[in-house]
Amino acid sequence: MQTAIDRIMHTYDMMVNRTQAASSEARGKVTDYITSLFDGGEKDPHRLTVYGLTYLRELDGSNDPVKAGFTGL
Incomplete structure (x- = not known):
């Protein structure tokens, strides 16, 4: 679990x-x-990493398609 958290934070720190x-x-x-x-x-560390990155992106709003410029038109 700690490996997944470290990987999440390392990757996220490179993105933001x-x-x-x-x-x-x-x-x-x-x-x-x-x-x-x-x-x-x-228990899968790769899945936990993906879930964690998705969670952080949702928290900071970077997963919001409207903020990203997608209006659906």
Whole structure:
């Protein structure tokens, strides 16, 4: 589980430029999220990594298609 969290944070830090405090806050949130998935039975570190990255992108709004410029027209 810790390997997946480290991989998530390493990848996310390359994607987003933010302060150390914001990075620490994101690590805490993703750790809680990954722990809940792990406790729920998900043991595959690759899947946990994908879920964690998706979770962080949803938190910061970068998964929002409207913010990305997609209007559906």
